[in-house]
Amino acid sequence: MSRIYRFLDERLNLGPLIRGIADHEVPAHADPLKNLSAMIYCFGGIVFFILLLQALTGVFLMLYYVPSPEDAYASVNYIQNETSFGSFVRGIHQVGASAAVVMVSLHMARVVFTGSYKKPRELNWIVGIFLLLVVAGFCFTGYLLPWDQKAYWATTVGVNMVATIPLVGDFLADALRGGKEVGSLTLVRFFVIHVMFLPAFLVFFLAAHFFMVRRQGLSRPL
């Protein structure tokens, strides 16, 4: 182990990089061992862990999932009932989505409660709002993918709501649906948004979020 590390360190000079991450000081007011109520500071970290789980289970679901109206339902059914651990992976993905929403809300409540959005952390708060929108987008697009009754009609209602926006509503709704009705184009669009567009946004905003937390440190009570 240490030989491998030395090999890499000699060539890549990893020392400063690792020390920068590892020797970062965690303030005592956010250390649960010194003060149990500091657990409120770990909601954000839990969100991150759940998002990792979602990515992992999502990749495995994608091994079987087929985004077409003829096959989507059957493929989800197959994942659920035929593949080994399929129902488990899908279960984690489903419960994880709810858990992510709960933890995002708690994280946000904590930030409001401790006034952590105040100067100098305004920008990180705004990035957080964008992350909230990204998570909501994941939830909305993921709902259609099983292509069951609930999925189809909830999406129809959701897109109809978009259509009520003045001026641009109709255009946006048509763009989301790929036409006038929820159909095969809609399914592919929602699938691609769910597995390509939103993850890209998520990675970008998360990187910004973490970068700013590290630069600015945790807020302390004033």
Add this chain to the structure above:
Amino acid sequence: MANRDAPSAEAEKSPSLFYPHHLFLEALTAVAVLLILTLLSFVWDVPLEEMADPGDVTYVPRPEWYFLFYFQLLKYFEGPLVVIGTCVLPALVFTLLILLPFLDKGETTRIRKRPVAAAVCLASLFSVVALTVISVVEDELHGYRMVLPPITGEQIAEGEDIFGRFCQICHSMDGKGGFIAPDLTQIGSRANRAYIERVVLNPQIVSQTTIMSLIPLSDPERHAVSAYLSRKKETGQKK
């Protein structure tokens, strides 16, 4: 509540390091979260309903629980007002959220010294919880969350009997019965079972001015009627 007690000077002097101390705690928390999610995924059945049927216009969709509050809010804005619910309010809320750090500018971060911020946040939290509860309760009352027992032959026979005694006074079926109300011979092709249940429970969902009266049926009786009617498809035969 970490902020209430200012951390002692001594504790501040000896902050712990991210690695290994904090990372270990985070790994522990992650394992705990994974365990809880695993348990929940076994307790909480992942629903997969019938395959989507774009022709079935009687299906009443409900969003996932975390969007219920918004769904309920939209019910209060009908017709031309709907734009307030779908556009004005969300835009307002997100603008306020983004501007929050610039509106709540005071030095102090303690929640007790920020009564306005605290009040606004508690009020929003309360509204979200209240709207969610109202949505669930309304759905319970109107039968949108019914779990229907699987259809059996006995049920269909019982349903036919009850239909003959109560409904056929007004509705006709296969050429027999009253003509005050619509013919129900092929009702199974036009409406799904859940919809039939809801109409029997609350006839006014068909129309505000319906003359159909509330039929006092027990739950099993109503399930029998809906089982019978949902099987009356185009051929008029039991499927």
